[in-house]
Amino acid sequence: MSSTATILTGSLGMTLIAMVGAISLILPARRLEVLLLPLVALAAGSLLGGALFHMLPEGFSELMPRQGANWIAAGFSTFLVLEQSLHWHHSHRQRRADSPTAVQPMALLILLGDGLHNLIGGLGITSTYLINPPAGIAAWLAAVLHEIPQELGDFGVLLHSGWRPRQALLWNLISAVTFPLGALIAWAFRTSLPLAPLVLFAAGNFLYIAASDLVPEIKNSQSRLAAASNLGWFLLGLLLLQRLIH
Incomplete structure (x- = not known):
């Protein structure tokens, strides 16, 4: 498969993951809540692994350490500024409110924040792929594992804002x-954009x-068994991305 086809396929796949929220219409709320924290723990490990084992080495291979640190x-x-300015927290739990109108502004901010987050992700992951395809695929996989619990949580916000499932x-x-x-x-601008930064x-x-956002959520486990389970999923995410080292 050509690089262009791979990029298009990966982008389409990432877009379609937005539809995963429909699962919450099928599963009971209690079971969905049980599934979310392990997914969040797996996403936390995979995001850290994607950054530490793939993206950072590729970026630093073309930039001096001080320059690279500035971009990191x-x-x-x-993202700190984005959360502070939009009052947008990247929570993955199913959030509720007493009235739909109380959550409506949150729902709009969630969509705006996710749009900006996805734009940055598309730029960064594709740039990683253009520098080193295996590293780009690893970064894409990490993003996918993160998007699944995020989309489930966001879908819950939209539903509790009074939106119809199809609209959400x-x-x-x-x-x-x-x-x-x-x-x-x-x-399109791969020859002129600074890919490593x-x-x-x-x-x-x-x-x-x-x-x-992710690690604080999995730290607040109610039992030792849940804490051990979350730690295991977190380490699995790290190991998965570490094993993908090319």
Whole structure:
């Protein structure tokens, strides 16, 4: 498969993951809640693994350490600013509110935040792929494992905002279309865009999401058994991405 076809296929796959929220209409809420934390733990490990084992080495192979560190810090800080300015927290639990109107602003901010997040992801992951295809595929896999629990949580927010299931799925899909947009921008301007800085910028995003949003969620386990299970899923995510080293 050509590089162009791989990028298009990966972008389409990432976009379609936005439809995974429909699972919450089938599974009982209690069972869905049980499934979410292991998925979040797996996503935390895979995002850290994608950044540490693949994106950082590729970025630093073309930049001096101080230059690379600046781009990582910029990517990390950008998501902090995004969350602070939009009051958007990357939570993966099914959130509820007393009235739909109380959550409506949150739902709109979730969609806006996800759109920006997907755009940056498309730019960074495609840039990684253009520098080194195996590393790009590993970064894409890490993003997929993160998107599944995120989309389940976001879908719950939209439903509790009073949106109909079909409407919620449509807008989740629209916010996901920015991923292929970012991918196409990176591919179209691959000869002029600074690919290594984009890779490290996206790595900073991965590190922020894992450390600030995902790990705190899995740390608050109610029992030792749940804590051990979450730790196991987290380590599995790390090991999975470490084993993908090329």
